[in-house]
Amino acid sequence: MVTIAGSGMGAYNFDNVNVDFSVFEMIFCDQNYNTSLDNVTQGSFKVIKEAILANLDKNILYIVSGSPTFFSGAILIISALKKQNIAFKIIDNTSSLNYMLAHEGVSLVKTGIVTLHGKNFVDLENFLTKDYTFVICDDDTPNILAKATSFLDAEDISITLGECFGYEDESFSATTLDKMLKNPPHMPYSLLIKRNYKPLPNISSEESIEHENGMITKSYKRHISLQNLDLEPNMLLWDIGAGSGSVSIDGYKRYKVKSILFEKNEKRAKMIQNSLKKHKILDTKLYIGEASEDYKKEASTPQRIFVGGGGEKVISELDYLYESLADGGIMVANFVTLQHLTTAITVLKQADIAFEIKSVSLTSYKMSLLMPEPERVMHQIIVKKN
DSSP states (O other): OEEEEEOBSSSSSSTTOOSOGGGOSEEEEETTOOOOOTTEEEEOHHHHHHHHHTOTTSOEEEEESBOTTSSOTHHHHHHHHHHTTOOEEEEOOOOHHHHHHHHHTOOGGGEEEEEOTTOSSOOTTTTTSSSEEEEEOOTTHHHHHHHHTTTSOGGGEEEEEEESTTSTTOEEEEEOHHHHHHSOOOSSEEEEEEEOSOOOOSSOOGGGSOOOTTOSOOHHHHHHHHHHHTOOTTOEEEEETOTTOHHHHHHHHHHOOEEEEEEOOHHHHHHHHHHHHHTTOOSEEEEESOHHHHHHHOOOOOSEEEESOOHHHHHTTHHHHHHHSOTTOEEEEEESSHHHHHHHHHHHHHTTOOOEEEEEOOEEEOTTTOOEEEOOOEEEEEEEOO
16 A cells, blocks of 8 residues: 655655554655654655555555645656556645645636746746746746746736745745846745736737738738648747748747747848737747858757748758758748749759648639639648658
């Protein structure tokens, strides 16, 4: 029998664990716990997990901080026990999430949960998608959040900082990312972020995105492009020759992807910045300059690449962009001129890169005269990296 108990908030000890320790043959806990019991094995999660699974014939107590079912290694052990049909019991305790929400009077159903403890990226599927977001933090959290929210205004979010839950010097206070960057909070700490804006519709109208005349991917072409990119949350998308930034904007709003945009025209780049702020796009970076130079400086590895512009230099380097893709990645390149399409085909053939081509056209009929108004045909090259 395995019993998994939470130790609640506060110091790493067993004071808040309501069990009879004498009935257990073996007790396991993290190496940070302070205890005088003799039959306790302490260590990293990997060590503890292996030891528990090797002694399932004994009566075992496994103690975890906070709540066993809240971002705890206990979840992995429970899964292993279920697979082996091993009996277990859960003794819950207060988690940092419940502690913070109770103090602030916030409902769990209105709260998304993100952990940045030991992570270097924000889970966009859960960050600022509800009225509140609870964040489990480490020392680097303020830097990561500052980068992810670089296109938000200061008044777009309100932050409550909770420090040292369960300790004598526990505190709750209002703060900002700037304050935390200048004066880092005391570990352990958590954040409750209130979203002060309402997200715009997932499908952006052309009027809602700043653009020069003709320099925007039409909405129906944009969504065909997004569909063929086969996007999933938290993927990294390179948007090359971004134009208005509409593909990256709707890529975030619909699929919660991260984007890096490349645009050489300073006027269009300023429009992109304005639209990123207006649509509250998170975890996005914009390069202003020659795309074929800037993407060579970028150290990240994209899972998806969209080529909407960039001119002859970019088209001549489609083979380079293909090699830049992560394994299993997809590149979609749109062209309206046969000259650019022919150049792209030549580059890919010479590099022996497999591709497919789709052509998309649309004709509109105005109600008054029912006169056809055809739009330019878009040729789309789709490349998948095996």
